[in-house]
Amino acid sequence: MEAVAEQVFVALADPTRRTILSALASGGPATATDLATRLPITRQAIAKHLNLLTETGLVTAEPGERRRVRYRLHSAPMQVAQQYLAALARDWDGHFDALRKHLEG
């Protein structure tokens, strides 16, 4: 689980990657060349980001007609990251309180 969360953090840490994800969210599934027309960077750069996003599971690649490859959003890994964040915050505060109680007792 931590591995998935780390990958999600790495993926979401980059602004360009978030822009790509946002474009996919607002415009629906699209191809790399399609995204290249909307964003100010090269298709290959977008392809690299899409590969990374596919490896983290935030996006799935499905082959379409005429050699085109459409990328679709997948929110499952993000929920894992969300759970990880919640557990981490709980762990922090919990241990802190426990430690204070232990020192006070």
Next chain:
Amino acid sequence: MEAVAEQVFVALADPTRRTILSALASGGPATATDLATRLPITRQAIAKHLNLLTETGLVTAEPGERRRVRYRLHSAPMQVAQQYLAALARDWDGHFDALRKHLEG
């Protein structure tokens, strides 16, 4: 809010940084040199990470006795990131459903 979330993602994307945070969570507030005895890296490397963590707000630096500087965890920014993740997931699925309904209607 997105800026805070991005900083949290960047901070949590690095394994060493997560180790430092974990050490602070389990052992309570500590100084850079104290952490350097527990981790296999230099004090300066830890100091750099602590600076970054301080800038994101995940950690607060409080001066102690004899020129020592203790670092204490702060979970507030993580909750912001958590909220951001939740909103993002909601946005993804929501827009996807809305688009499908629009195309079907």
Next chain:
DNA sequence: CACTATTGCAACCGTTCGGTTGCGTCAAGC
């Protein structure tokens, strides 16, 4: 068949990043 459009792969480039080494500085104890 020739042409166009789309994808994938590889090399390259400048910048950032994680980490180390070295040095100057400032507080406390003998």
Next chain:
DNA sequence: GCTTGACGCAACCGAACGGTTGCAATAGTG
């Protein structure tokens, strides 16, 4: 007053990163 710890700053290094350029392969169209 001198030594001892602990901190901060700056330079340096190798690796990874974001991005571009160039090229080969492949699927449709005239």
